[in-house]
Amino acid sequence: MARTELGAYLTARRALVTPAEANLTVTGYRRVSGLRREEVAILAGVSADYYVRLEQGRERAPSGQVLDALATALRLDEDGRLHLFRLAGIGPRVRAAAVADRVEPSLLSLMDAWPHNPAVVYNRAYDVLASNTIADALFHGWAHSRNLMHVVFTDPAARAFYRDWHGVARNSVAGFRLGHGAAPDDPRVRQVLGELLEQSPEFAELWDRHDARGKALERKDFEHRDVGPLTLTMQTFDVRAAPGQELVVYHAEAGSPSSEALALLGSLAATARRES
Template sequence: MDSTTHSAEDSRRRELGAFLRSRRERLTPSATGISTGLRRRTPGLRREEVAMIAGVGTTWYTWLEQGRDVRPSAEVLTALSRALRLDTAEQRHLFILAGRPQRERRVDAPEKVDSPLLHMLQSLVLQPAYVLGRRWDVLAWNSAAAAVFGDYGLLEGDARNIVHMVFTSPQHRRLLVDWEELARAVLASFRAESARYVGDPDFERLIALMTRSSPEFRAWWPLRDVARNLSGVKHVRHPIAGAMAFEHMSLSIDDGSDMKLIVYTPLAEQNSIAKLEQLLETLPAERRSA
């Protein structure tokens, strides 16, 4: 290990210890149900009290706060998060400082696109864009997306899923130039992102459905190819406008929801900008956005 790496790890451990200490010092004994009976010289909990609540050794916890080379497990970090009453952002920060991946928790509540994101989506007048959920379901879209890719409002359930559309929709297959290359890229990116949800019933059901419905999916999924395609160029063959070219970018929504915004920018080639403008002029009002 070189000195630079060693120094970086030392700094991370010191920051981890300082973060734990700051959370401990802000927490009052009464908030955790500890009865002291005596006036304290310093605010917050003592180290031995945090250790007791979390179920770890006092000496070990002291070393952790001192920035020593101890490596807490995910289970211990979770116990410390509960003991210190950390919120979601603080717990995520703790796991990052400790160098541990945080386990994904299944979210049962329906995914919701908040108003600020919807407003931004609608402001992208000449850029087809849509919001994807954690399973790549299309949750919201703008008028330009409806004009180029079709009316998502006509699709329900699994049919409004990007993987489902790419592999089972004849219309979508005709729309995409170089379909096989794009389909393989979509599958590899979906597998990479779905690794955080292995065993999730909604993901498992979609994968089972795709395996039954698409021979290409059935053949390629077992190959376990993975990729992270955040940007690129997509060529489409629109049934009305003809050939068009777009540069696309995937932008993560940093709110813990695992949603992402996909934006397509029309390129000068194939006269794509003018063609998109014409499509928007003729788009029926009821198909413009959702």
């Protein structure tokens, strides 16, 4: 029987938990750095045979109690736990038809009222549905693509633009995986996934890790061709009126060189907009 997404996720997660992290005593030679199947079974309080069937796809309907135990054994955070439940068919999944790509006019007006704060709205496929003027300037007018996953993995300039490209790449794939788990039948999500698997070996390698993690408060370092280095704090908000959409807002620390660079970028963007 073919391996399921649930089985692949369990396999990938146990490979990332060391025996020391699980408070297990290690004796003798080990062929794997992570946990063995029987060790996960012991930690979760299930039989080794049952756990093997889960990984191999021969068991597809674990209970919520078993999933809770597995989440604890595999040291999953809240996003990882949510993803586990979704893969098992217990967490809510969204039909593709329910995913909205229209951005509310009131949200667009709010974004336009932030001349010094780059702001974008994107969907589960990471298509940018809306952006304000300074965000357009930050991302160079979206010359390569209006899909953030394509920007990270297929734009040759991305490695210079994102000063911590590897960190951005890992977080982007983890966020994309979480969205994919919520709406695996969304045709646009599936399209972007197929394109990236074909075009980017680095995306494919990160995808195989099965990291699933939503965006949180974080700092990003950019190298902008017009204003130089920028360190911006990024905050992400779910758009309640349109499930599947997220609003991302960037800001710089007051009085910092990044704040001055961002102000200059806003001035350049406003000038370009008046002249266009």
